[in-house]
Amino acid sequence: MVEAFAVQVRGAGQGAHPTPRPAHGRGRATVDDVGARHVPRHPGENVERGLQRDDDRVALALRSLSLSRTTSRLAELLLPPDDAACNLRSVEQRQTAAGTSAHSRSREGSHCMSHDCIDHPTVLRSRYLNLLESALTGSLIRDPSMDPWGEKKYDPHMRTLGRDWPSFAQTMIGNTRLRSLRHMCETVLIDNIPGDMIETGVWRGGGCIMMKGVLAAYGDERRKIFVADSFCGLPKPDAESYMADAGDTHHTFKQLAISCDEVKQNFRNYGLLDENVVFLEGWFKDTLPVAPIKKLAILRLDGDMYESTIQALDALYHKVSAGGFVIVDDYQLKPCAQAVHDFRDTHAITSPILPIDGMGSWWRV
Ligand SMILES: C[S@@+](CC[C@H](N)C(=O)[O-])C[C@H]1O[C@@H](n2cnc3c(N)ncnc32)[C@H](O)[C@@H]1O
Numbered sequence: 001m002v003e004a005f006a007v008q009v010r011g012a013g014q015g016a017h018p019t020p021r022p023a024h025g026r027g028r029a030t031v032d033d034v035g036a037r038h039v040p041r042h043p044g045e046n047v048e049r050g051l052q053r054d055d056d057r058v059a060l061a062l063r064s065l066s067l068s069r070t071t072s073r074l075a076e077l078l079l080p081p082d083d084a085a086c087n088l089r090s091v092e093q094r095q096t097a098a099g100t101s102a103h104s105r106s107r108e109g110s111h112c113m114s115h116d117c118i119d120h121p122t123v124l125r126s127r128y129l130n131l132l133e134s135a136l137t138g139s140l141i142r143d144p145s146m147d148p149w150g151e152k153k154y155d156p157h158m159r160t161l162g163r164d165w166p167s168f169a170q171t172m173i174g175n176t177r178l179r180s181l182r183h184m185c186e187t188v189l190i191d192n193i194p195g196d197m198i199e200t201g202v203w204r205g206g207g208c209i210m211m212k213g214v215l216a217a218y219g220d221e222r223r224k225i226f227v228a229d230s231f232c233g234l235p236k237p238d239a240e241s242y243m244a245d246a247g248d249t250h251h252t253f254k255q256l257a258i259s260c261d262e263v264k265q266n267f268r269n270y271g272l273l274d275e276n277v278v279f280l281e282g283w284f285k286d287t288l289p290v291a292p293i294k295k296l297a298i299l300r301l302d303g304d305m306y307e308s309t310i311q312a313l314d315a316l317y318h319k320v321s322a323g324g325f326v327i328v329d330d331y332q333l334k335p336c337a338q339a340v341h342d343f344r345d346t347h348a349i350t351s352p353i354l355p356i357d358g359m360g361s362w363w364r365v
Contacts, residue, residue, distance in 0.1 A: 204266055
């Protein structure tokens with residue numbers, strides 16, 4: 001454990017925040033060049049590049065998505081509730097200026113089609129997904145952290161950037177990565193990219209619950225969500241096969257071992273468990289190569305280690321549709337980044353890798 005606390009998050013402001021962090025998914029040696037950010041530790045702290053406001057977070061998540069035209073339009077409509085109202089008003093003003101009736105009714109239904117009207121489907125969908133994000137990250141209840149290195153309290157900045165482990169909430173990836181996952185799922189639906197969605201490494205299931213929530217919000221009953229995990233934590237490092245994992249201590253963290261039953265119950269609690277949520281229980285090396293997956297629109301990797309990352313890429317990358325997204329939650333961790341680069345070099349993949357929040361990155365196939 002002493003050794004485990006040896007390296008600190010580079011993006012957390014070297015020198016400024018000397019608190020040592022354990023060698024787990026959110027705090028080990030980092031890649032230098034991926035846009036690491038200064039993480040404000042105190043709410044009042046004046047930080048130049050810190051993400052202090054919702055607008056900053058959303059703007060970053062959206063910028064990082066290189067949004068298609070349709071999605072930019074969608075993104076306009078998906079700002080958090082407070083911003084949404086004023087943003088939607090400006091959309092309506094433009095519509096009115098263009099001669100569109102502000103209160104036209106849809107032909108099929110009785111929804112008011114004015115964008116600032118509370119029962120407009122887009123507003124309701126946006127509010128549902130905002131609330132889902134807030135609940136899944138624990139921001140809603142100011143869920144305190146329970147990780148071994150931090151103070152046992154709720155720090156909105158840490159939660160925004162997914163740098164702590166919530167005590168009760170269903171995801172540790174934080175608001176920014178969860179918001180960007182949501183937008184990628186929405187982009188897939190709007191751009192009609194074929195395929196299912198998978199997360200390899202789910203912990204309490206929050207990332208997968210968000211993907212399923214997006215499908216539910218858009219009425220997609222066809223796509224499957226694959227939920228892949230050992231459901232008993234990370235493997236011991238196999239340094240003979242994967243040198244980059246030598247000394248890895250993830251397997252020692254019991255907090256990372258969440259049972260399949262608990263994850264299923266979490267889906268149930270959100271009313272999102274059905275036959276299209278498919279659980280792949282076991283080590284990735286055993287489950288992923290034989291998983292009943294034809295095509296993927298979203299491949300989200302969150303297994304922290306070299307082994308877990310390369311095994312998922314080897315088994316699944318060729319199933320990702322053109323236009324689909326590959327998301328690497330732990331790109332800031334050196335072993336994970338190395339696996340990504342080894343894989344991309346072997347397969348001559350050149351699509352640019354884009355940062356999300358100083359920890360996660362992604363590219364589009
Ligand atoms: C950091 S957690 C994932 C966090 C999660 N995505 C979230 O939204 O909070 C890593 C997860 O990956 C799983 N895992 C890592 N390597 C694995 C492997 N080789 N096979 C199966 N599960 C693995 C662990 O059991 C753990 O649940």
